[in-house]
Amino acid sequence: MSQIGFSLKPKRAFAWSGLVPVVYIIFLMIPLYWLLNTSFKTNQEILGAFTLWPKNFTWDNYLTIFTEPVWRAGYINSITYVVLNTLISLVVALPAAYAFSRYNFLGDKHLFFWLLTNRMAPSAVFVLPFFQLYSSVGLIDTHIAVAIAHTLFNLPLAVWILEGFMSGIPREVDETAYIDGYSFPKFFVRIFMPLIKSGIGVAAFFCFMFSWVELLIARTLTITEAKPISAVLTRTVTGEGVDWGLIAAAGILTIVPGALVIYFVRNYIAKGFALGRV
Template sequence: MRALILRGAVFGGLALFILLPLVQTFALSFMSTLPREGMVEGEWSLINYRNIAADPVLVESILNSLTYVLLNVGLCLVAGLPAAYALARYRFVGDRHFLFMMLAFRVTPPVVLSLPIFILFAQVGLVNRPLGIALVHCLFNLPIAIWILESFIRAVPREFDETAFLDGHSLPGFMVKRLIPAIAPGIGVAAFFCFVFSWVEVVFARILTVTAGKPITMAINALFTFQTDIGLVMAMTVVSLIPGVGMIWFVRNHIARGFTMRA
């Protein structure tokens, strides 16, 4: 009994440690933290969220982030699925080394490649555009997507492919009609990690958005001034959490099944 109480106290303290900052963030987002006419400082209201909706810069930053994150996820899945299938089903010299090399590239610090990527993108006109950030994030997230999808495809028996080809499916038709439904949990896991890595990345988001196309992370950073409106910052932080929570809710079943299958 004493051990059970101790365990409950430990988990309760851990939950409090994790959730307290989130609760404080959520509470401050509904407070007026600067003096305003007709409103007492610390008063509960929706003024911060109304200010977000009324500020075109903040609204544009939210749309920019959603644009390049969704582009990144789409590009990673479209390019990663055929590559993962090839690595899982075919053998060639250096195939395992190739996969390892891609994963090693993923752990390369982004700041190392920031200058050459900026110069290249400036020459082709991709600076200050969400498409440029999406392509860079795809470069770093694609190895993760290939690694995840390859492990799920490898778990599918080869007879599954052969049966589909005997039924008259072409390779593209087999992937769309048979393979994708069979590895849907793996696609959910890959999409989740690509989304998270892209949503929270700030190095290339800062470098490639000098004057325009700034994402929500840079918009939040710009709110810190000589007289920072903490309530507005917290409201933007809450808004930035919504897509991530929505993504988790959307793929929650696939993520759970995916990790179970890999185990």
């Protein structure tokens, strides 16, 4: 009897609060649905009639994008520099995070805060100097330029996240490995990295995310060869007679890589977002 009474109460509370996330997700999905809806319409229908779903369903907008080389190239460019950035950030951040989590050294606290300040720097401040800097070293309009420029905000974040995860691994692990005769690089790659692999995953996720969504710097540093997909999109907006159907289709396509990444990390989202700091 008492068991029934016990289970009734949480159940009733659940039924009520269970609505909250559903309502929130509906709120998130409505604008996305509208974009999807618009992408399947002809421009005539978009501007002429207000319809909740496409009356004259068409794939034309998507076909245009897939057949025009500018759009395809935009995709490849974006993915190239995002992946480059993620790799650079991780490779460089891993040893640094280890140093911060294991040792005290001259000026470590100041250095850490200085690194974090770069995460706070408004991109707008750096737009013009970046253009001049990368022009003067001849890297303008290359993928590597954007990848390096994005380390400005991704590297501090990666160090911060990894440091959190590494601090959760007891020092004894390191010491045991050294006693067993591991050299530092061997220990780091064979033993330590597998221990913090969820941390590496989370750091990679955040690097990917912030590099993928950024536009201002990416657009400034590229002209044609490395132009990101999202910059191609803005160019269409400024053209005469806005092609809303095409914009909507392109918008939907820029959401796809992000959705794929989320799908791959779905099991880590809940724990990983704590950044090892709970």
